[in-house]
Amino acid sequence: MKAVILNGCNDDEGPLNVGENIVVEKLKKGKWEVETFELRDEKIATCIGCFGCWIKTPGQCILKDQGQEIAKAVARSDLLILFSPVTFGGYSFHLKKMLDRLIPNLLPIFTKINGEIHHKYRYDKKPKILAVGHLHESDEESERIFKALVSRNALNMHSPTNYAEVVTGDMNRGKMIPILENIEGIA
Amino acid sequence: MSQPGKVLLMVGSPKGEKSTSNSIASYISRKFSENHVEVEKTYIVKDIRSKKSIDRLILKINDSDILILVSPLYVDSIPAIAIKAMEKIHENKNNSVEKKQMMAIFNCGFPEPHHNDLAIDMCKKFASLSGIMWAGSVTIGMGASLEGRSLDNFGMAKNLRNGLDMAVNALANGNAVPKEAEIISSKPLMPISIAKFVMCTFGGIMWGKQMDKQAKKKMYDRPYGV
Secondary structure (H helix, E strand, O other): OEEEEEEOOOOOOOHHHHHHHHHHHHHHHOOOEEEEEEHHHOOOOOOOOOOHHHHOOOOOOOOOOHHHHHHHHHHOOOEEEEEEEOEOOEOOHHHHHHHHHHHHHEEEEEEEEOOEEEEEEOOOOOOEEEEEEEEOOOOHHHHHHHHHHHHHHHHHOOOOOEEEEEEEOOOOHHHHHHHHHHHHHHO | OOOOOEEEEEEOOOOHHHOHHHHHHHHHHHHHHHOOOEEEEEEHHHHOOOHHHHHHHHHHHHOOOEEEEEEEOEOOEOOHHHHHHHHHHHHOOOHHHHHOEEEEEEEOOOOOHHHHHHHHHHHHHHHHHHOOEEEEEEEEOOHHHHOOOOHHHOHHHHHHHHHHHHHHHHHHOOOOOOHHHHHHHOOOOOOHHHHHHHHHHHHHHHHHOOOOHHHHHOOOOOOOOO
């Protein structure tokens, strides 16, 4: 089983990086193959909205950079794990620039899900999605938006399961482990 | 509230001038001018290219009373380039933002305007965290059908035009966007049930028209093999 971790943190410190280490350890113990991308360090252009990945080179972004490689890794994964500072309720720029580049993994054509229009997924294999956000201070509205966003993303990616958790304030390893127990269950 | 001195229209589409967002922003810009309100349009895709251009964007924001983000929906949310701009604006917030107002207008390719709701919630949260007053929002479905067109010549955009006119009139007179304007401008461009039927039945043909022969054969390809 393959897991891909997209870390959208702005630096290599802080609770989410602690959380990432814990998740990697747990998954490796469970014999998962884990591929991790620290997005702030990756060369990933922002999506230019050209739809070239649907109408010129179906399934592949026309921008030849690490974004294409990560989209490939996600297409082949069973589990996609997102780490991000909760930014106005959503994802950080670093994570969002990569998520915008995942549309090659969708088809341009449409289907209905729960009566709503969505794009069809290009592949049979659809990853489960787990997301962990971090807030410096508790903020119910930001937390609500973050969890709703993960759920909407899962719908659009036809993900079989999704789970989101938001951690608040300073978090050390001891505090983080019980929070991430649920994630192990979903995986 | 008094009449605003200046409005800054921020186009959040990576496609810049060629985008649906710009068609909408151009319409709004003209309406503010007709109301004798100074208006400037800026393209975020250019604004975030360098530290210098970000600094220029911050100055434009400091110099404006009303900020209007006009943007497409990308993956259920705000496009990455607009998030970057918002992160930078938030980092550079100062006391001058307190008297500013913000409005957000999102358009998505799906027929249901409510796909845009979370992006609007994020903009509200951004405004609240940055000390900017929230002025209102508009959500638009089937935005791609407006691309490259002037709103004036597009029959299906009648409700959108009427709602935007009301919104601009309110903002130009120092008021928040009336709920009625939000509702009228967010009405679907065509009946939702018809739009869903057309998109699900003829979506492949519609996309196929934009593809050359070679690409059309590969529309359903799985280059990553699973």
